Amino acid sequence: MSTQLPQDITTQIDKFLAKFPDDQRQSAVISSLFVVQNNNGGWLSTELMDAVADYIGMPKIAVYEVASFYSLFDLEEVGKHKIYLCTNIACMLRGSKSIAQYLQSKLNIKFNETTADGKVTLKSAECLGACGGAPMLQLDDQYHENLTFERIDALLEELD
């Protein structure tokens, strides 16, 4: 039996579908993948992508294509929290390199790795559109700007 999406998820997907013409259900795929991913500890399994494909009524391969094209989708297990540190130029000019070093040594991982306790996955991001607050990072859904080592300490301490 193939995986079925739970009803609270399909209710949300129905809301996305309502934004588009009836014959353009595929338009809801990105938003649908987001809710499914959030409901699955931050990553998408093949079964879940298949379930999205079935529910929306699009080819499975088309869902895989979308999920692998966009950088915000993870196709492998990730930590409980995701940190995206912006390393693009405005942040680099304001010290993102030393923040990157600090974060990596504090978490004891490199970019694209997850801490041993499964708490944090660290990634490097392209410009997140908050260059006025450089250096900055995104922790799950939240932006944190004007980073300092102290600020990083506090952020990591607050993580559950």
Place this chain on the structure above:
Amino acid sequence: MEINKVCYRALHVPNSWTLDAYQSIGGYKVWRKILQEKTDPNKIIEQLKESGLRGRGGAGFPTATKWTFIKRDMPGQKYVVCNSDEGEPGTFKDRDIMRYNPHQLLEGIAIAGYVMGASVAYNYIRGEYREPIARMEAALAEANAARLLGKDILGSGFDMHIHNVEGAGAYICGEETALLDSLEGKKGLPRFKPPFPAAHGVYGKPTTVNNTETLASVPVILETGKYGNYKIFSVSGHVNKPGNYEVPLGITFRELLDLAGGMLDGKKLKAVIPGGSSAPVLPAEQIMDMPMDFDSLAKAGTMLGSGAVIVLNEDTCMVELLARISDFYMEESCGQCTPCREGTGWMARILHRILHGEGSKEDIDKLDSIASGIMGHTICALGDAAAMPVQSFIKHFRQEFVAKI
């Protein structure tokens, strides 16, 4: 100098993102008037034309002209798409429009829909922008509930359905035709033009794509008959007060730098990237008294682009900076066109080689020739965006590259 009078006119109001706050500063007045008087769309286009408004998404295309491509009485469904993908490095203005003045953007989108007879609009917002998305969703719900949007708005017989839609992390989706593909639930790959979106846009229907700032400017321009020449500059880098400044086009860089609190730590200015990371860099002596407008910057061999002004001090290593810029375009190239797919990787590899002291004399000229090989040889402008920084960095700072070899 008047600042923050257009897209940021609400900034001083508490909870500026709410309907009440927006209406307290005259929000939706223009929209109500248009619906009440059933204003002739041509009159609106005329007013926009007089204002001189040019697209804020990077290319500076005259908005009034764009709005004449789709006629109100053309049969079939038509669409307005707001480009809130904001991915050009250095740019962070649309985020603040959506966070602090979402209703004005909705009002601008609705007016665009009215002019072109498009009853449906999509606001495509980059997926990382959770806070702006939440603000836009809340504003949309308020406007729908107040019957300022939706069906038969305020009894006018006019329908306008706006939907917020999210991207998921791909710079290329800021390019308007890639955005349309993404909106259709596909990978974002730029399409050949023509046909242009006005003829064949989302779902193959006539579509107008405008940037967030462009659309959010419209209500104020129509209300006041002024401010078509105002532009938001996102100032970042080595300044004391980085941030967004909405000022008249044509102020000098010196004035803008002053507004941004001057140089950080009193260091000397070395160079400025005036229009997002793809814009050719200008050395300090060339930019200092430059009027910051479309034509002056174009004449100086660079561009206003998205208005992202990245300020570099004397300590900046131009080789390292360019290598990082090139990494970005390599990473974000969609891979459809060979010159861009191969060229961006090639340039990035050479630059890292030079940065690590492993470059050869020929490398610098090779970079230049790869860049020329990309310029103008790709479906979309990402190729140009990758090539222009390389050419301009080498042109103005060649000795720094030579010194690394």
